[in-house]
Amino acid sequence: MCIMDAREKYIEEYIVSHSDPEPLLLKKLQRDAHLHLLRPRMIAGHLQGRLLKMFVHMICPKHVLEIGTYTGYSAICLAEGLPEGGHLYTIEINDEMEDFIRKYLDQSEQKEKISLLIGDALDIIPTFKDNFFDLVFIDADKRKYWEYFEAVLPKVSTGGFIFVDNTLWNGKVLNETHIRDPQTKGILDFNDKLAIDDRVEKVILPIRDGLTLIRKK
Ligand SMILES: C[S@@+](CC[C@H](N)C(=O)[O-])C[C@H]1O[C@@H](n2cnc3c(N)ncnc32)[C@H](O)[C@@H]1O
Numbered sequence: 001m002c003i004m005d006a007r008e009k010y011i012e013e014y015i016v017s018h019s020d021p022e023p024l025l026l027k028k029l030q031r032d033a034h035l036h037l038l039r040p041r042m043i044a045g046h047l048q049g050r051l052l053k054m055f056v057h058m059i060c061p062k063h064v065l066e067i068g069t070y071t072g073y074s075a076i077c078l079a080e081g082l083p084e085g086g087h088l089y090t091i092e093i094n095d096e097m098e099d100f101i102r103k104y105l106d107q108s109e110q111k112e113k114i115s116l117l118i119g120d121a122l123d124i125i126p127t128f129k130d131n132f133f134d135l136v137f138i139d140a141d142k143r144k145y146w147e148y149f150e151a152v153l154p155k156v157s158t159g160g161f162i163f164v165d166n167t168l169w170n171g172k173v174l175n176e177t178h179i180r181d182p183q184t185k186g187i188l189d190f191n192d193k194l195a196i197d198d199r200v201e202k203v204i205l206p207i208r209d210g211l212t213l214i215r216k217k
Contacts, residue, residue, distance in 0.1 A: 056081025168210025
């Protein structure tokens with residue numbers, strides 16, 4: 001391990017040991033996912049999960065939308081921060097995940113605050129009223145990031161937020177050799193279009209795999 005890697009590792013350990021612990025149910029979910037699912041690394045994880053909860057507390061949204069549920073980990077974290085009467089809608093295209101997701105949503109204290117919708121987000125988003133959401137978390141197919149953004153923008157209230165995950169894509173946004181990979185292309189296209197989009201304010205946080213915070217003007 002080089003000095004830089006070691007320092008980053010210790011900093012991460014320090015951050016984890018000085019932040020809120022991961023709730024027991026989410027620890028259990030992660031273990032289950034690592035044992036039984038493909039690609040468990042897609043899960044937001046401990047620190048990003050605590051951050052999502054904190055952001056939701058700060059924004060105090062009535063309606064939240066998540067695009068890309070996977071196991072339900074980040075859905076539970078988002079719902080943890082909701083105020084009384086707040087509700088989260090989370091969309092997952094892969095119906096094979098439904099049993100796993102429901103197993104954990106049903107055990108969660110947040111269960112009543114979460115509606116799981118199985119289907120393609122691009123079909124489901126148009127069924128919501130305009131200006132309905134105060135916060136949207138985009139974390140699905142990287143090739144469709146711009147499509148999700150355009151579909152969801154009219155559904156977000158003025159002053160509302162959109163968070164977009166993985167916008168640094170493991171540093172591949174800087175690496176010319178990955179430009180042909182369609183997922184990297186999707187992220188690059190999204191980041192470039194967003195950077196010059198006057199309808200919104202935006203800032204990329206270099207947290208985990210890059211998290212873009214967007215505010216609708
Ligand atoms: C990165 S994972 C989500 C991780 C989850 N948000 C978390 O942090 O725990 C992406 C998920 O998006 C789903 N997905 C991909 N395309 C989608 C679409 N068009 N509509 C809804 N879900 C989609 C995938 O099946 C996958 O489960």
